[in-house]
Amino acid sequence: MTSQLLLPPNPFTRPVSAKVFLTGDDLTLKRKSNQATRVSNGFSLRAKAALRSNHSSSVEIPNQWYNLIADLSVKPPPPLHPKTFEPIKPEDLSHLFPNELIKQEATLERFIDIPEEVLEIYKLWRPTPLIRAKRLEKLLQTPARIYFKYEGGSPAGSHKPNTAVPQAYYNAKEGVKNVVTETGAGQWGSSLAFASSLFGLDCEVWQVANSYHQKPYRRLMMETWGAKVHPSPSDLTEAGRKILESDPSSPGSLGIAISEAVEVAARNEDTKYCLGSVLNHVLLHQTVIGEECIKQMKDFGETPDVIIGCTGGGSNFAGLSFPFIREKLKGNISPVIRAVEPSACPSLTKGVYAYDFGDTAGLTPLMKMHTLGHDFIPDPIHAGGLRYHGMAPLISHVYEQGFMEAISIPQIECFQGAIQFARAEGIIPAPEPTHAIAATIREALRCKETGEAKVIVMAMCGHGHFDLSSYDKYLKGELVDLSFSEDKIRESLSKVPHVV
Numbered sequence: 167m168t169s170q171l172l173l174p175p176n177p178f179t180r181p182v183s184a185k186v187f188l189t190g191d192d193l194t195l196k197r198k199s200n201q202a203t204r205v206s207n208g209f210s211l212r213a214k215a216a217l218r219s220n221h222s223s224s225v226e227i228p229n230q231w232y233n234l235i236a237d238l239s240v241k242p243p244p245p246l247h248p249k250t251f252e253p254i255k256p257e258d259l260s261h262l263f264p265n266e267l268i269k270q271e272a273t274l275e276r277f278i279d280i281p282e283e284v285l286e287i288y289k290l291w292r293p294t295p296l297i298r299a300k301r302l303e304k305l306l307q308t309p310a311r312i313y314f315k316y317e318g319g320s321p322a323g324s325h326k327p328n329t330a331v332p333q334a335y336y337n338a339k340e341g342v343k344n345v346v347t348e349t350g351a352g353q354w355g356s357s358l359a360f361a362s363s364l365f366g367l368d369c370e371v372w373q374v375a376n377s378y379h380q381k382p383y384r385r386l387m388m389e390t391w392g393a394k395v396h397p398s399p400s401d402l403t404e405a406g407r408k409i410l411e412s413d414p415s416s417p418g419s420l421g422i423a424i425s426e427a428v429e430v431a432a433r434n435e436d437t438k439y440c441l442g443s444v445l446n447h448v449l450l451h452q453t454v455i456g457e458e459c460i461k462q463m464k465d466f467g468e469t470p471d472v473i474i475g476c477t478g479g480g481s482n483f484a485g486l487s488f489p490f491i492r493e494k495l496k497g498n499i500s501p502v503i504r505a506v507e508p509s510a511c512p513s514l515t516k517g518v519y520a521y522d523f524g525d526t527a528g529l530t531p532l533m534k535m536h537t538l539g540h541d542f543i544p545d546p547i548h549a550g551g552l553r554y555h556g557m558a559p560l561i562s563h564v565y566e567q568g569f570m571e572a573i574s575i576p577q578i579e580c581f582q583g584a585i586q587f588a589r590a591e592g593i594i595p596a597p598e599p600t601h602a603i604a605a606t607i608r609e610a611l612r613c614k615e616t617g618e619a620k621v622i623v624m625a626m627c628g629h630g631h632f633d634l635s636s637y638d639k640y641l642k643g644e645l646v647d648l649s650f651s652e653d654k655i656r657e658s659l660s661k662v663p664h665v666v
Contacts, residue, residue, distance in 0.1 A: 225293045225458055225461045225462050226293065227288050227293055227454065227458070228458060229279065229280055229285065230279055230280060230457075231278045231280060231451055231453050231454065232457060232489050232492065233273060233276055233446075233450055234449075234453075234488040234492065234560065236276035237276065237492055238564075238567070241274075242534065242559055242562075242563035243521075243534040243559075243563070245531040245532060245533050246521060246532040246533075246665065247532075248523065248528060248530065248531055248532055251663075256268050256269075258531070259271070259531075261432055262431055262432070262439045263438060263439065264336045264337050264339070264342060264438060266339070266340070267333065270447035270450055271445060271446050280332070280454075281332070281335060284331050287331050287364060288454070290320075290321060291320040291327070292458070293458045294316055294320075294455070295315075296313055296314070296315050296458075296466075296623075297313065297314055297315075298312065298313050299312040299313065299590070301591055302586070302587060302590040302591055302610075304590075305586060306586075306610045306611060306614065308610040309613055309617060310610040310614075310618070310621070310622055311468065311621050312610060312622045313463070313466075313470075313621070313623045314623075314624040314626040315455060315458075315486060315623065315624070316626045317455065317482070317626065318593065318596075318626065318628045318629035321360050322357040322360050322387070323353065323356075323631065323632070324353040324357065324629075325452060325481070325485060325627045325628065326353050326354045326356075326357035326442055326628075327357045327360060328451050328452050328454055328455065328485065329357075329442065329447075329448045329451035329452060329481065330357035330358045330360065330361040330442070332451050333358070333361065333448075333451075334358065334361035334364065334365045334367055334440075335361075337367060337438050338366065342436065342437070342438045343436045343437070344367065344368040344370065344434070344436055345358065345362060345367050345368070345369050345439070345440050346369075346371070346431050346437055347370075347439065347442065348371070348372050348398065348426070348427045348442075349372070349377075349423070349442065350373075350377055350423075350554070351597070351598065351633070352373060352377060352387070353384070353598075354442030354443070355371040355395065356388050356391070358440055358442070359371065359387070359390075359392060362393065368392075369388075369391075369392065370393065370394045370396075370427075371388055371394065371395045371396070372400065372423040372426040372427050373385065373388075373397060373423065374418040374419060374422070375397040375399065377418075378397040378398075378418075379397070380636070381633065398418045398423035398426050399416055399418055399422050399426070403426040403429045403430060405425035405525075405529070406425075406426050408527075409422055409526070419526065419542075419555070420479075420555075421524070421526035422525075422527075424524060424525035424526070424530065425525040425527035428525060428527075428529045429529060442479070443478065443480060443481040443554070443558065444479040444480065444533075444535075444556070444557075444558045444559070445558070449480065449484040449485065449558060449560055449561075451485075452482065452484055453484070453488050455482075455485035456485055456486045456487060456488055457489050459623065460490065460493065469499055469501075469621060470621050470622070470623040471501055471502065471620040472501055472502045472503075472504060472620055472622045473486065473487055473504065473622075474506060474605050474606050474609070474622065474623070475487060475624070475625035476505075476507070476598050476601040476602045476627070477505040477557065477561065477572070478554050480560075480561040482599075483505050483561065483625060484558060484561055486623070486625040487503050490503065491569055495569075501623075503569065503570040503571070504570065504572070504573065504605060505561070505571070506572070506573055506574070506575055506604070507572065507573075507575075507601065508574060508575070508577060508601060509574045509576040509648075510576075511554065511555075512574040513535075513537060513538050513555065514557050514561075514562075514565060514572035516538070516574070516655065517536040517538045517556070518536070519534070519535070519536050519537075519566060520534070520535075520537060520662050521663060521665040522539070522540050522556060522663065523540040524540070524556065525540065526541050533556070533559045534563070535559045535562040536562045536565065537557070538556070538659070539555060539655065539660075539661055539662055540555055540556070540658075540662070541661055542555040542655065542658035555658075573605060575601055575604045575605060576647040577597070577647060577648065578640070579604050580603070581597075581640040581645060583604035584597075584603055585637075585640070586607065594630045594631065595626060595628070595629065596628040596629060596630040596633055597630060597633050598627060598628065599624075599627045599628065602625055602626070602627075603626075606622055609622055
């Protein structure tokens, strides 16, 4: 299988165009040009991107999160109470979330100040690098210019701490002692475990069973930061027991794991629930990615023609794209904004736009979103973080308004692109952003055919150091493409609540 891949030349057969110097305890990069953003042009630059000195870029960490809702002329439909079907009230969410996050969930303010305590922790890894993938461009022989915004330098190795830290902060500030959550591949669970350890919170995580067994080192990361981790479905909750009764070997899903975590939070007064994607306040926190990227693109003197990101619940995609959509609404730029989802869980491209529960058991508010049905259990693809039955309501709304487009790609093509990317750029991507990589390669090869020198910006939301078993299966030729069943989706969609 790998013999069909285009492979890059040996990086040591040509001169390196940059040098790394140590000055005191500060690692700085001396280059012929003073570009603020990294260009992947040799081993020293790759080392620099990995070590990421804050002193090598003029871009500063944003001090505000951006709320896209403020700039939408048509506002998204409100979430509904699961029993009354009436618009949800703040007090209806108080058993799950701290007051500040409830306010952020419903706010119409354009910008929200980032607390100083959160900014101080962000400084551990932000600003994150925007890297031009020159070696990938050369490998593909494309006139396109490819950039990727790399979030893998955070302590947890992905974009998820961008929201885990503020969620832990607001909970701790309001005197909460325990937080519970779900996780798929483990990137969100490990991020919340990390953030909880900084604010003295006890953290309990329900991890989708398939990923729990596929990715043991993610579980160990969570436990290292002090979290308790359970495979989901579990026998610790009523929601989990019901699933196990009907299917003792259930691979689990994010919807099931959410049900278990929400159930625990609802029955314990000293416990709140944290969510790693989907909700407005989560997408809000992730906009630090796009705000930085806009400034970095200006440093490069570039304007994006295409912006690409993977989507499961949508937080990584929203984090990069929402600030650019703001600029698009202003008429400053006009990029194509493209979401990429797995063919085995295609909520945007195959789901219906309807009110549905965010979890399998029907404990959450009803949200207007693109959904495959709340009890849809996707096949166990290796991109565990994308195995969610629905899309973030705000992304769904933006999609319905025509501000973005969506495609789905099967996992073998994604891993083929990941191998090309890793061997050209040196970073082994998590299975989730391999979808964005595959879509970027498609776009770059189209540019090769047409001769267009498009500027492509891609969200590279995390590294795959704990996902190497997936790469092992691909390299051995054991990875197979999994797809959804039309009958399975029809059955699941038949159970979506009918909201008039």
